[in-house]
Amino acid sequence: MLVLRNLSKTYTPGHPVLANLNWEFKAGEFVAIMGESGVGKSTLLNLIAGLDQPDTTSTPPVMLDGVAMTALDDDAATRLRRQKMGFIFQAFHVLPHLTLHQNVALPLLLNGMSRERANEMLDAVGLRGRADDYPHQLSGGQLQRVAIARALVHRPGLVLADEPTGNLDPETAHSILMLLRNEIKASGACTIMVTHSHAAAEMADLTLILTKSGLQVAKSVNPIAQEKQ
Template identity: 65%
Template structure:
């Protein structure tokens, strides 16, 4: 694995329980500082790929390296520890904890990593939710919940940011603000980032757009339409 690589996929394959193969012998290297968008048809395996990278699922074949370590070689406890320290994940379903306030939700990665809490407040301001710190998730719209999830994913300055449709519930103007925040955080922290999206506008904020298909991940040229 290259010293500058944050993530390396080596021959990854994955087949669903129904027998449908979605990923076949997929290899790709994401270097420190890179921010890429993955697009592709529904059902091609984009969300599955993110779950594999995050260690939430296991590939049938191949290896996933994160900062020089084989993720699949770690036991559950070690993989959880690595994910907690170095990953920021934005899920489509948000997974905001309903019994915690917004500030507590965003501060959770800081608590788990024994880091100072002040950045949680800063990130709520950054996503436009200042003054809502003591609100609970039930008081929020879908777009506001998405912003909480993004603030939580970025708050501990992770090495690798993974986001699954991070702007799906946001209006165009807010989406652009949030995407620029994600990009600036990734660049400022010397991290790497992957977003999965159906939005051309969202993908355009990345350094490179990749198309996922049965043949693997291929760069999309600027004149191509996805």
């Protein structure tokens, strides 16, 4: 599904943010990535998505379904992201001038797909009957539900989530994470979630710790994920 090989990123010479990361993410796997602030977690997501370029290497550092991200020009990378990726952000990035239906339907529109599934996804995230409302009418938890619906509506193979519950209270965060886990398991999407929250990481199938030495499997078990399997 997604393969990282010797993935490195340096902004300041002699001070790499990421150095020689290697990992293989499987289809349908929900992975949480934790680590200290500044270790490069968000940078890693940007590199996976092709929003930032890794250091030059002879080995393709990011392969998605057999496609080398670094081999794509800007237009091709944009098309791949549009078709195969879904994004969930801490700040939601819901467009304020669009209704909830229009926000969720945007990936469908960009991919030339029927917009009927937008209503299905709004139902799935518990926002039935709110299709014509605008983002300013919703709470933070409801906005994150819209963001999840939008990320999954076009059935992407890869979902990237950057601190998706960072702005939510614990009860709402738990509800959002249960929803996210159930939806991605139903769709079979590989999901990579960057988080500082141990409670959030427990929802994943696997927790990795990002350090200056690379990605390492966390020693702690993910009990909630095990119960849901």
